[in-house]
Amino acid sequence: MSQAPNTDTKTPCADAPVGHHRGHPTSKESLVDHARSLDCIHCGLCLTTCPTYQLTGSETSSPRGRIHLMRAVAEDRLEPDAGFREEMDFCLVCRHCESVCPAGVEFGAMMEFTRSSLMERQKPGPFARIARWVGFRRILPSRFGLKAAVLGLNLGQRLGAIRLVAPLMGLRGSVMRHLPKVPPRAERKPLPALTPAKGEKRDRVLVLEGCVMPELFGRVNHAVADTLSATGLDVLAVPKHVCCGALHAHNGEMQAAEGLARKTIDMFDAVDASARVVIDSAGCGAHMREYGRLLANDPKYKERAAAFGDRVVDYSEELNRPEARERLDPLLTGDHGIQGTVTWDDPCHLCHGQGITDQPRELLDAVPGLERKEMTAANSCCGSAGIYSVLRPKDSLDVLAPKLEHLKDCGAKTLVTANPGCHQQWQVGVSREKLDTDVLHLAEVIQRSLRADS
Amino acid sequence: MATMAGLSRSQLKELTRIVGDRGVRTDAGAKSAYESDGFMLERAAPSVVVLPRSTQEAAQAVRVLRDAGLVIVPRGAGTGLSGGARPIAGGAVLGTARMREVLEVNEVDRYARVQAGVVNVHLSNACDSAGLFYAPDPSSQTACTIGGNVGNNSGGPHGFRYGSTTRHVLGLTLVDADGEITELGGAFPDPCHGYDLIGPLVGSEGMLGLVTEVTVKLLPQPETVETLLCLFEDLDACCDAVSEMIARRLEPSAIEILDRLTIEAVEASVLRAGYPANAEAVMLIEVDGGAHEVAATSEDILQVAKEFGAFDSRRTSDPKERKKLWAGRKGAFGAMGRIAPDLYVADVVVPRTRLREIVQVAAEACTARGLRLANVFHAGDGNLHPNISYDRRDKEEVSRVVEAGAIIMQACVDAGGSLTGEHGVGLEKQDEMCMLFSNDDLGAMKSLKAVFDPAEFWNPGKMIPVRGCREIHTKPLPIDQGEVVS
Numbered sequence: 001m002s003q004a005p006n007t008d009t010k011t012p013c014a015d016a017p018v019g020h021h022r023g024h025p026t027s028k029e030s031l032v033d034h035a036r037s038l039d040c041i042h043c044g045l046c047l048t049t050c051p052t053y054q055l056t057g058s059e060t061s062s063p064r065g066r067i068h069l070m071r072a073v074a075e076d077r078l079e080p081d082a083g084f085r086e087e088m089d090f091c092l093v094c095r096h097c098e099s100v101c102p103a104g105v106e107f108g109a110m111m112e113f114t115r116s117s118l119m120e121r122q123k124p125g126p127f128a129r130i131a132r133w134v135g136f137r138r139i140l141p142s143r144f145g146l147k148a149a150v151l152g153l154n155l156g157q158r159l160g161a162i163r164l165v166a167p168l169m170g171l172r173g174s175v176m177r178h179l180p181k182v183p184p185r186a187e188r189k190p191l192p193a194l195t196p197a198k199g200e201k202r203d204r205v206l207v208l209e210g211c212v213m214p215e216l217f218g219r220v221n222h223a224v225a226d227t228l229s230a231t232g233l234d235v236l237a238v239p240k241h242v243c244c245g246a247l248h249a250h251n252g253e254m255q256a257a258e259g260l261a262r263k264t265i266d267m268f269d270a271v272d273a274s275a276r277v278v279i280d281s282a283g284c285g286a287h288m289r290e291y292g293r294l295l296a297n298d299p300k301y302k303e304r305a306a307a308f309g310d311r312v313v314d315y316s317e318e319l320n321r322p323e324a325r326e327r328l329d330p331l332l333t334g335d336h337g338i339q340g341t342v343t344w345d346d347p348c349h350l351c352h353g354q355g356i357t358d359q360p361r362e363l364l365d366a367v368p369g370l371e372r373k374e375m376t377a378a379n380s381c382c383g384s385a386g387i388y389s390v391l392r393p394k395d396s397l398d399v400l401a402p403k404l405e406h407l408k409d410c411g412a413k414t415l416v417t418a419n420p421g422c423h424q425q426w427q428v429g430v431s432r433e434k435l436d437t438d439v440l441h442l443a444e445v446i447q448r449s450l451r452a453d454s
Numbered sequence: 455m456a457t458m459a460g461l462s463r464s465q466l467k468e469l470t471r472i473v474g475d476r477g478v479r480t481d482a483g484a485k486s487a488y489e490s491d492g493f494m495l496e497r498a499a500p501s502v503v504v505l506p507r508s509t510q511e512a513a514q515a516v517r518v519l520r521d522a523g524l525v526i527v528p529r530g531a532g533t534g535l536s537g538g539a540r541p542i543a544g545g546a547v548l549g550t551a552r553m554r555e556v557l558e559v560n561e562v563d564r565y566a567r568v569q570a571g572v573v574n575v576h577l578s579n580a581c582d583s584a585g586l587f588y589a590p591d592p593s594s595q596t597a598c599t600i601g602g603n604v605g606n607n608s609g610g611p612h613g614f615r616y617g618s619t620t621r622h623v624l625g626l627t628l629v630d631a632d633g634e635i636t637e638l639g640g641a642f643p644d645p646c647h648g649y650d651l652i653g654p655l656v657g658s659e660g661m662l663g664l665v666t667e668v669t670v671k672l673l674p675q676p677e678t679v680e681t682l683l684c685l686f687e688d689l690d691a692c693c694d695a696v697s698e699m700i701a702r703r704l705e706p707s708a709i710e711i712l713d714r715l716t717i718e719a720v721e722a723s724v725l726r727a728g729y730p731a732n733a734e735a736v737m738l739i740e741v742d743g744g745a746h747e748v749a750a751t752s753e754d755i756l757q758v759a760k761e762f763g764a765f766d767s768r769r770t771s772d773p774k775e776r777k778k779l780w781a782g783r784k785g786a787f788g789a790m791g792r793i794a795p796d797l798y799v800a801d802v803v804v805p806r807t808r809l810r811e812i813v814q815v816a817a818e819a820c821t822a823r824g825l826r827l828a829n830v831f832h833a834g835d836g837n838l839h840p841n842i843s844y845d846r847r848d849k850e851e852v853s854r855v856v857e858a859g860a861i862i863m864q865a866c867v868d869a870g871g872s873l874t875g876e877h878g879v880g881l882e883k884q885d886e887m888c889m890l891f892s893n894d895d896l897g898a899m900k901s902l903k904a905v906f907d908p909a910e911f912w913n914p915g916k917m918i919p920v921r922g923c924r925e926i927h928t929k930p931l932p933i934d935q936g937e938v939v940s
Contacts, residue, residue, distance in 0.1 A: 038795040038845075039791050039792070039795075040791060041494075041787070041788055041790060041791035041795070041796065041797050042490065042491075042492055042494055042796075043492055043533065043594065043597075043787050043788040043791075044491075044492060044531055044532055044533040044594065044597045044598075045533075045594060045596055045597050045785065045788050046597075047531055047533075047597045048531075048573050048576075048596060048597050053551075055476075056476050056505075056552075057476075057505050057549065057551030057552035057554075057571070058476065058479060058484065058487075058503070058505065058551070059484070059487040059488055059503075059532060059549075059551075060479070060483050060484050060487045065487040068486065068487050069483050069486060069487060072486045077486065078482055078483065078486050079482065081482070081483075083481045083482065083483045084483055087483060098724075099724060100596070100724070101723075101724065101788065102720070102723045102724070102725050102785030102786070102787070102788030102789035102791065103723065103788050103789060103790070103791025103792055104722070104723055104724060104791070104792060105791070
């Protein structure tokens with residue numbers, strides 16, 4: 001469950017910044033992770049995997065090109081100007097390039113580093129600053145803030161205000177219009193502190209409820225608790241915990257991300273300091289696995305963070321363990337009401353971020369009467385990419401467009417995924433194209449397939 | 455947007471009209487990103503990057519660039535290893551990365567027509583369901599383009615049986631310096647009308663014009679494919695085994711060798727293929743054809759390997775396993791990024807019987823200069839890729855790499871081999887052309903270029919030595935190659 005061993009034999013350049021987060025960057029050299037940029041040998045094998053290179057055909061918007069630009073900045077051959085910033089912001093950080101990189105370049109980490117430095121060096125304008133402050137400091141990490149935002153969305157949807165406001169917001173509005181209907185209150189209930197194991201108890205696990213998940217996809221969290229407990233696990237939730245900090249890290253708010261990581265570790269460890277931490281949102285899982293790297297420069301947390309990261313598992317990984325499958329398989333029936341073929345769309349931060357591709361497919365294949373068909377390029381990005389779809393709606397939809405074609409060609413009537421952003425993005429795409437396809441989280445499929453008496 | 459020398463404001467506007475906003479780049483970032491391809495020993499930035507979407511757009515853009523007095527460097531995905539796809543200084547890079555449509559797959563007549571920017575592996579994917587495949591498979595096939603393959607006459611592991619690109623091209627669409635579009639050959643090139651001009655164009659490294667569309671032959675997928683992995687404790691014995699296999703009239707489709715340092719790098723990467731760490735060399739062989747033929751050939755090959763000291767071997771026909779074994783081989787160059795920031799990939803050819811000699815020369819040249827050498831080779835073709843790790847920031851080390859490269863090339867030429875197997879001459883081997891060709895030979899090449907490109911408009915300053923051979927010979931080594939041109 002730990003990361004692939006990194007047997008890097010390279011000695012880092014003596015003058016390059018080592019480690020992760022530092023104070024405000026004072027020189028261009030410290031603006032990017034120069035040591036990591038040296039891993040890239042310029043072979044170009046990453047090019048075709050990159051969604052933004054697919055859109056533009058331009059080297060500058062490819063992984064190799066972006067690394068080249070970062071290195072050029074660090075070596076003072078290029079100014080970190082608006083053009084540079086634009087290429088960094090254009091990236092979805094899907095990390096598809098990491099899955100094919102023979103040199104093992106840690107592109108995601110480099111990009112987080114650069115974005116964070118750029119943010120510190122060049123503060124955004126006043127409006128954007130307020131929006132970022134509200135979003136990252138007041139809404140995401142606060143249950144109250146999230147509830148208030150969802151209340152606003154709910155009112156907007158009920159009163160039809162969204163319809164009025166949407167055209168004023170242009171493309172952003174058209175994406176907003178497709179935001180999921182705020183589910184009924186019953187679905188937004190938080191998980192109980194303990195969902196007890198059904199049948200003989202074999203172990204216990206912690207689960208992350210997350211920030212937007214309980215508000216918009218609360219049913220998924222409940223499906224996770226239901227299905228895990230059905231296999232004999234005590235499922236422990238962490239009351240009052242909200243945000244893991246993944247969205248902050250991906251968007252240059254590195255200090256906030258570090259704070260949230262410490263808080264998460266404290267709160268989870270207070271409930272249980274040795275149980276595996278099961279995550280049903282791929283973006284959070286990929287980020288939490290790397291807490292050790294994030295807090296590497298924090299002597300107090302360094303070791304705890306690494307140990308915590310090693311305990312993080314994805315939902316599909318946990319449920320596909322042999323001891324879980326032994327209990328799960330007899331409970332699965334064909335009485336799930338899912339018609340037609342299903343297909344699995346790999347969330348980027350599951351397949352590229354965590355290297356998990358087989359487990360969800362094996363679980364779907366274990367459900368009786370479910371016919372699974374592979375979709376072309378299932379492992380390429382859908383364009384959701386955290387808050388990218390809100391920040392850059394046009395690019396986001398352009399990245400989604402070929403995926404929708406692949407879905408049509410595949411003909412699946414149910415698309416299964418495992419990340420709230422992707423879930424939302426697919427719902428937008430499917431409704432825009434008026435396709436007759438359901439979008440479900442893997443846990444929902446498993447829950448529907450459980451025997452009524454289990 | 456500021457204008458630059460050569461390109462007026464109105465010409466820039468005209469280019470944007472032709473290829474769209476995202477198709478013209480003159481910003482500092484773009485110039486920087488296009489200053490090199492896969493060859494990193496030297497770099498030089500263009501003054502404009504143009505990315506057309508079709509033959510028509512390319513032709514119109516060429517006219518604007520010609521009127522502006524800019525020279526053109528054609529570029530595919532920029533995965534080339536000889537510096538062919540980057541400028542000498544300034545000028546325009548004309549990239550085909552947005553021309554990636556498979557225009558036609560004809561299952562009955564077994565050919566495909568593609569835009570030049572189609573990625574090699576995408577073509578094979580596009581005809582997979584029809585039971586066909588496109589044979590040339592360079593190691594960079596997941597990224598490199600068919601147009602780039604035409605420019606370099608690329609091969610790949612399976613070139614041993616199927617031959618390199620030139621054997622698979624049926625027709626080309628060429629844009630010349632006047633922006634004229636010419637169709638050469640086609641799906642049914644026989645009977646030939648006049649001279650066969652496809653021959654000289656394949657492997658011309660973008661120096662005769664821009665190829666925008668390519669018609670290629672598709673082959674039926676073999677009934678059975680088996681991949682064999684033989685492990686040796688000794689690289690020399692491994693080389694000799696290859697020579698013996700060929701002498702015994704065995705005909706696998708690919709014979710590859712990886713040495714220990716390469717194995718280590720590959721096994722440490724995401725592409726780890728399960729090559730055992732205790733081997734000094736591994737031989738990766740593919741056999742395809744009818745089931746009986748494959749079984750018999752595999753047996754014979756394993757027998758030879760054993761006779762030459764292979765201490766273990768594996769044999770698989772499982773597609774997943776095979777893919778994994780090959781992914782390791784194809785990612786070998788990139789995996790060397792774990793050893794040092796830069797990699798010089800030499801590309802030389804020798805008679806197979808002399809493989810071990812050249813490996814020895816390469817090892818000595820590198821040891822004497824304190825350089826790390828890893829070897830990967832298309833052994834069946836006698837095509838060696840000695841890979842030398844370096845750090846481009848160390849100018850002195852760069853010049854040692856250039857020295858070692860030249861020694862290896864000279865040894866190959868002396869052994870009756872050649873300077874390049876499949877990566878092209880580009881900038882990397884320009885001076886070394888004098889090792890192989892006389893002034894008369896080079897003069898003939900210049901005359902050929904002049905027929906297609908009298909104004910020296912296409913990819914100038916490549917392949918043919920700029921200085922006279924006499925001058926190059928009198929100098930011990932080209933010292934200026936180590937410097938960064940910017």
